[in-house]
Amino acid sequence: MPVTWAQALFMGLLQGATELFPVSSLGHAVLIPSLLHWSFKQSDPSFLPFLVLLHLGTATALLVLYRQDWLAIIRGFFTAAFRGQIQTDTERLAMLLLVGTIPAAILGVYLQTRIKSLFASPYEAAVFLVINGGLMIGFELLRRRAELRAAVTAASRAEQEEHFAQAERISFRAAAIVGACQALAFLPGISRSGVTIGGGLLAGLRHQEAARFSFLLATPTILGAGIVEVPQLFSSGVPVAEYLAGAVLSGVAAYASARFLLRYFRSGRLDPYGIYCIAAGLVSLALLHFSL
Amino acid sequence: MKSTGLAIGLGVLGVVFLIVGVLYAFGVLQIAVSDPHASHHYTHTVLFVVLAVASFVAANFARPKGTVYVTDRPRR
Numbered sequence: 001m002p003v004t005w006a007q008a009l010f011m012g013l014l015q016g017a018t019e020l021f022p023v024s025s026l027g028h029a030v031l032i033p034s035l036l037h038w039s040f041k042q043s044d045p046s047f048l049p050f051l052v053l054l055h056l057g058t059a060t061a062l063l064v065l066y067r068q069d070w071l072a073i074i075r076g077f078f079t080a081a082f083r084g085q086i087q088t089d090t091e092r093l094a095m096l097l098l099v100g101t102i103p104a105a106i107l108g109v110y111l112q113t114r115i116k117s118l119f120a121s122p123y124e125a126a127v128f129l130v131i132n133g134g135l136m137i138g139f140e141l142l143r144r145r146a147e148l149r150a151a152v153t154a155a156s157r158a159e160q161e162e163h164f165a166q167a168e169r170i171s172f173r174a175a176a177i178v179g180a181c182q183a184l185a186f187l188p189g190i191s192r193s194g195v196t197i198g199g200g201l202l203a204g205l206r207h208q209e210a211a212r213f214s215f216l217l218a219t220p221t222i223l224g225a226g227i228v229e230v231p232q233l234f235s236s237g238v239p240v241a242e243y244l245a246g247a248v249l250s251g252v253a254a255y256a257s258a259r260f261l262l263r264y265f266r267s268g269r270l271d272p273y274g275i276y277c278i279a280a281g282l283v284s285l286a287l288l289h290f291s292l
Numbered sequence: 293m294k295s296t297g298l299a300i301g302l303g304v305l306g307v308v309f310l311i312v313g314v315l316y317a318f319g320v321l322q323i324a325v326s327d328p329h330a331s332h333h334y335t336h337t338v339l340f341v342v343l344a345v346a347s348f349v350a351a352n353f354a355r356p357k358g359t360v361y362v363t364d365r366p367r368r
Contacts, residue, residue: 084352095349102346109339113326228335 003050005242007038012246015054016061016253019222020215020261022194022273023280024132027125030188031284034122052229053243057250059223062215065258069216073097089168093216099172100179100217107183108225115186122288128189129281135190136274139198143269146204157267164206167213174203178213182221189281192218197270207265215258299355306347313340 003011014032018025063070077094086092147160154160170178178199185192193214200210315321316336322328325336 081349081352084355084357098346098349102342105339105342109335110324224338228338 003047003239003242003246005245007033008050008239008242008246009249011050012054012057012249013253015246016058016250016255017257019055019058019250019254020062020193020218020257022132022136022191022197022270023277024125024129024185024189024191024194026185027129027132027189027191030120030125031122031129035284035287048229049238050243050246052226053247054250055222056226056230057247058254059219059226061251061254062219062222062258065255066216066219070219073216089166093168096168096170096172096175096213097216097220100175101220103176103180104182104217104221105224107180108186108221111183112186120188123285125188126281126284126288128187129277129284130189131281132190132194133274133277133279133281135198136194136270136277139201140270140274143201161206161208161267165204165209167200167205167209167216170200170203170205170213174199178203179217182217191277194270194273197265201270207267207269208262211261211265294354294356296356299351302347302351302354306344306351309340309344309347313337313344316340 011029011033014028015025018028072090073094076088076090077098080086080091080095086095147163150163154163178196181195181199182192184190184195193211196214196217197207197210200213201207203210205213312321313336316325316333319331319333321333321336325333
């Protein structure tokens with residue numbers, strides 16, 4: 001059954017809002033249509049062009065948000081690559097993003113289809129959403145322990161955060177591990193931004209910088225995954241107008257949620273999202289179990 | 293870690309990645325693909341082009357630079 005206008009707009013809003021929040025867009029995209037008894041399936045090949053456009057909408061929003069950073073990063077990448085030496089923080093960030101993208105790209109190309117087809121049911125998405133919540137709370141527990149170990153004392157949370165590093169200071173090994181962690185998000189319910197922000201926190205980044213690194217790392221991954229599927233958009237029977245409207249809404253929602261999260265993480269933590277994921281996962285399991 | 297041998301090795305690896313990428317693009321290589329009947333595997337091609345670029349960049353980083361040769365020393 002084709003996607004209606006209302007469903008396309010709703011899915012666009014849902015994808016854009018949940019892609020960058022550490023709550024798993026894929027988990028929500030599997031769970032919510034199932035809970036609303038919508039007839040289409042995320043794993044259906046005819047649904048792929050819609051997902052491609054939604055992701056391109058999100059990636060475009062991130063490119064617009066970080067347009068100045070990306071111009072500097074691209075310039076820095078070519079300068080450092082031809083010189084064979086890193087001299088500035090931007091050049092280092094460009095190389096960190098390359099190192100972080102490679103493991104995600106390898107795992108994405110070779111594992112994504114298999115993992116997604118193995119764990120595509122709403123039950124599994126709900127269970128993984130609970131696990132994602134546990135991970136977010138676990139990351140924050142480890143961070144609080146690191147703060148105690150470093151004897152960080154400050155008048156406010158914002159000042160406390162200043163004791164931690166900026167994205168450019170993360171090690172290359174940590175960037176590769178954080179990049180590889182993106183592959184966990186092929187499991188519906190595990191959040192890509194959640195695991196990468198958590199990985200950044202464990203590597204000693206400030207919350208806001210961990211979110212920035214996560215969003216920068218996400219852009220080539222989401223954009224690359226979307227662009228290679230673009231030919232699918234030109235197959236016959238694709239309701240282009242509905243899909244495009246959903247993609248635009250996805251981009252707007254992603255832009256707004258990224259702006260909100262960057263402000264939130266100046267002093268905020270991952271715990272509220274962890275609690276939300278556990279609650280949402282448990283409620284979904286109950287609803288699915290009792291077929292409500 | 294800088295050495296000419298490592299730089300050459302990474303350069304060769306980059307060339308190998310490029311060749312593999314081209315083979316996937318023309319459907320000659322069908323290893324670990326989701327649809328073995330497809331005539332092109334552009335996702336794999338993009339991956340191997342990225343790997344090739346990364347190898348060439350790493351090769352340039354590994355290349356010894358600024359070496360002072362004995363003959364460059366000023367004569368007394």
